[in-house]
Amino acid sequence: MLSVSPPLAAALLTGNRRALARAITLTESTRPDHEVQAQALLAEVLPHAGRSVRVGLTGVPGVGKSTFIEALGLLLADAGHRVAVLAVDPSSARTGGSIMGDKTRMPRLTVHAGAFIRPSPSGGTLGGVARRTREAITLCEAAGYDVILVETVGVGQSETQVAAMTDLFVLLTLPNAGDELQGIKRGIMELADLCVVNKADTDPRAAARAQTELTAALRLLTPHGAPWRPRALRSSALTGAGIPQVWEGVEAYRQAVDVAAKRRAQTAVWFDDLLREAAWQAFQAGVDAERLRALRAEVLAGTLTPVQGVRALLSPSGGQQEGPPYLGDGPT
Template identity: 55%
Template sequence: MPMNMSESLSATRPDLEAADRALVEGVIARQLRPLAKTITLIESQREDHKARAQQVLEALLPHTGGAMRVGISGVPGVGKSTFIEALGLYLIEQGLRVAVLAVDPSSSVTGGSILGDKTRMELLSQNPAAFIRPSPSACSLGGVAEKTRESMLVCEAAGFDVIIVETVGVGQSETAVAGMTDIFCLLQLPNAGDDLQAIKKGIMEIADLIVINKADIDPAAAMRARSQIKTALHMLRPASPNWTVPVLTLSALHKQGVADFWNAVTDYRKALTASGEFAAKRQQQAMAWMWELIDSGLRSRFRNHPQVRHELPALARAVEEGSTTPSVAALRLLGHL
């Protein structure tokens, strides 16, 4: 007689607590409440919660990897939330399920975040085929939530076909999002100004798809911006020999051009899958993720080491005063590991 899901988990993961087993079963059964509770567990800073979260992720891992991971970035005011809502509703019409992980800026003073994406995506948030999760960034690199990668895996295990990661579009957040998604899309305004400045920032170098939103406001300006960006792209070395970065114009507000955008995403996946780059990119991202975790883990253990905590203040003062060199101080502290 075949085992049910609960019996199967008990047999394969006997270390899972009953509450965590219920979370895993609920996520796999595509229930939104267990999904939200699992992401909350993953985002928790409590040590016991971190241990539980890793066990839950291990149990969910066989059910991950099937979604298209789409990163979207752009300066404030470019219309990211309007575009994501239009795209999400379009994909749902095509029979797909959509998860949005919206990364909000946290206040450097209070640690709070805006968390307003559900308000800005009102229609999408009410659709049963959508899941929107605003995640406080807790001042992590470039405003990207530290646990976004794990949250993506949980959403994949819950059966979502497309996972959209929206970033605040400041600092190095674009690089971080590009490093965790399959395709990175940059939204631009028709009057964005000097396109060379964007190249200096390195943003266009990592974009797989560039979209000029709000093209309905000034179509002529949108076409000029498109021409400028396409010219600028010719100055850059392509990230892939099998893909030429398209520059599209659309109006998210009027839902014009959304289908063309998704067709471009589909073409991108087909091109990179055929060449083997798609799978290789995910493997590289997984390895980079592992080393990032190792790096942050080592830093945490180093800072919490009793001898390091005891000697660090005096050595830091000595470095500031010039009575010892940074290298001597660093080697002495590292010697405690």
């Protein structure tokens, strides 16, 4: 096995926060030599990972995600947990830059000895989850953090990305959920293991009504016989009301669901996704670029259908073969 930077791995395993920050930076680098070093580091610390509670959180803009995470993180850190917050910051589609202001929005948690906050640029990846978030989770676990909170950019169908790397998914909403429910897509509701009406102190009656509506919606969306029935809760991150009950919901979920089996399934999906990405990159590297451009031009001109163009490109003879099985309606 390739071994690189033993001092970094050793420092990371002692829980050194500076070493953890350096390790995450290494995994986020796009330099080929850094990627080799990062994978060697991950392989070295992997046996020490996997013993945490992984919670994904999302919500509409203005719902108070950062304030909620700080309140929950302080509750857990004060109780003796070591809490890591991976806050994914949206990258500009124009410049590629990010504000990275999550630490400024969690001032008390930032200075807590039992907490580690890492803002990371999303890089435009699907669902607002940074490309290396999974690796960052592994590194945080190896450093001894037993609660990992992953904050995503916002609500959308693509938030399935965070659900694919955490144990449970928390959706934050606002008290006026009558309107909010119209803006929350069914896909997100189906992913939610806990729905929390935050800022309940601003309008208690509206918050109670929203909780009732969410409970009814979750009941309709939950398959019969599911091991866990999603819950709707209320909280105020500002006053702290309801925050302990949210954590009780997290613990109840982990008692009801086979988390180890869920993580194995997530790892299998992750492997398949990486394999598809690597196969596509290898194909691009080996394909005749001029022929690819010519076939694309024919497709755009309407002289070939997209399927015919792909078949011609993959045909060993260069002609239009009768139809490879991968172009069917799906796996058989």
